Amino acid sequence: MGFWLTWILIPIIVEIVPAFISAFILMFKNRHPVAEPVPMKLPFITVIVPVYNSEDTLYNCVKSIKESTYPSNLIQVILADNQSTDNSFGEFARAQTDFGLNMQLIKTKKGKANALNASIYQSIGTYIINIDSDGTLEEHALMNVVLKFENNLDISALTGTILPRKDMVKRTKKFPLRLLRKNEYFEYAQAFLSGRVIESYNDQLFTMSGAFSAFRKSTIMKTFMYDTKTLGEDTEMTFQIRDRLKKKVLICTDAIFYIEPISGLDELYRQRQRWQRGELEVAKSYMKNDASLKNFFTNFLVRRMLIDHTFIFPKMIWLFASFVLLFLRYSPVILGMSYVIIYLLYVMVSMLNYACVRMLLKRFENEERFYAKLSWVALTLPMYNFICSWFRLIGSLNVSGNEQWNSLSFKDESNNAVKVVKGDVRNLERNRN
Known part of the structure; x- marks a missing residue:
């Protein structure tokens, strides 16, 4: 017993x-939320969007920047194409024509970290905000991030709140996939709006989300930039800023970025392995x-x-x-x-x-x-x-x-495991005989 x-x-x-x-x-700390005041003059910001084979999602991503409540004339948009093989350029051209943003496309080496590093050197904003090309911003997200920075001078970096798109979750027809996606939504909501909020209270945020993160340019230029040799470049950057530079890295709960929900068990399987590998690589270093x-x-x-x-x-x-x-x-x-x-x-x-x-x-x-x-x-x-x-x-x-x-x-790993088990069973049967 x-x-x-x-x-x-x-x-x-x-x-x-x-x-x-x-x-x-x-619960105790969020009883009476306080709104961040808007300064007399808003700063110029840079939004970086790494692009890799994003022709299906890039237009809507840029559209969400344009439809943001943050003034478009105060936004520099850098699309960092790291060797796409589809029509991402065509979607960039269409978005540039339709939205009239201060937007440029640069070509970089393959890999998200390389795309981010090249874009950072091209940025001219007071704050640098990274978002993935396969998601969209909630209309107040950029404004809320900037207000968080402007009213809290001790904060050097922020991560936003990531949520799967509820409209796509609702439209899912197959029951097993719909159940998986609702669990994913529930998990993301609790991970960001509960888990990471608690980590922020103690200045112990483990990782900024690669899908939506923001920095003071003055801070990120003091780092070694994104590590191109790890799968956990976002986690590694978080530790650079907090542990090496001794700066605050927190979450902005009212800055939401919407991503596409998981496509199935295979994607979940690969995603969690990738996250695990990235975390272990960074933990080994620090x-x-x-x-x-x-x-x-x-x-x-x-x-x-x-x-x-x-x-x-x-x-x-x-x-x-x-x-x-x-x-x-x-x-x-x-x-x-x-x-x-x-x-x-x-x-x-x-x-x-x-x-x-x-x-x-x-x-x-x-x-x-x-x-x-x-x-x-x-x-x-x-x-x-x-x-x-x-x-x-x-x-x-x-x-x-x-x-x-x-x-x-x-599916492949499951089939391999079944083959191993069947082989072991056959060997046992031969040994008995």
Whole structure:
């Protein structure tokens, strides 16, 4: 009994208790939101859009810049084409004709980091804002980012709030994909408007979103620019600014950037492996002298790595141990009750975060209304997160010493796993005979 209780305590102590505390802190601090005042004179800004085979989305992305409440005459737009092979240039030309923005297209080396670095040197704005070409800005997003900077001189970099497009989620016809997309939306909302807000309160934001981030130009010019040798260039830049330059990196909750929802399980599988690889690469660089268990309470990066990565392994051991204990005649009732208790605790955490997110979405009536109807997703989110944990575990196992990373689809890897299991079974049968 004591052995099993020890395993149950791991998620309770490491994840659930801190989540409850964080949720209550977030609720308390957001009781009375304060609007940022508009200065007498707004600054000139640069919006950078890395482009790679974006002909299907680029026009709408630029359109969202034009339709922003920020004055168009105060925006420099740089489209950084890193060797597209489609008609992205044609969409750039169409957007330039239709919108009349101060916009230029530059050619760069392949890779997002190279595109961003080349664009930064071309920028002339007081603030530099990066957005992905496959998403769109909420109309107040640029204004809210600039106001955050103008009224908080100690902030050097910001990440926006990323949400999947609710219209695309609603239009999804196939039930399995619609369920996946609603869980993704729920996850993103809680990750940005709960998780990253708490990280910001402690100046411990782990990563700025690559889809939407902003900087004071005076700050980013003091960095080593984006690292072109890692999959986690956004995380690496976050650590450069906060740890090397000792500057603040926070989240702007009322600056929303909309992305296309996940296309299916294959994309989710590859995405989470890519994120895992990027996080581990950056952590390796910044934990060389602090990677010790004794720093768990004093170093948030050590704590983050242990909770998000190291504890993945005992979670999986816990799952397989359940089947082993059944063979050892352990009570299936107690095992089942332990799983139910853990599940209900995770649901309670999701509901607390749900309440926090609704508080922060009050300024966005349509978004808040859509999110309000997703309360039931709190019941499925623990399973969604469990699946993502498996994908991240596989990402950890696939990390190698070179710059290549596993890019097989979920279907391909599943088929390979089935082949291995069938081969093992055949070998066992031959040995018996």
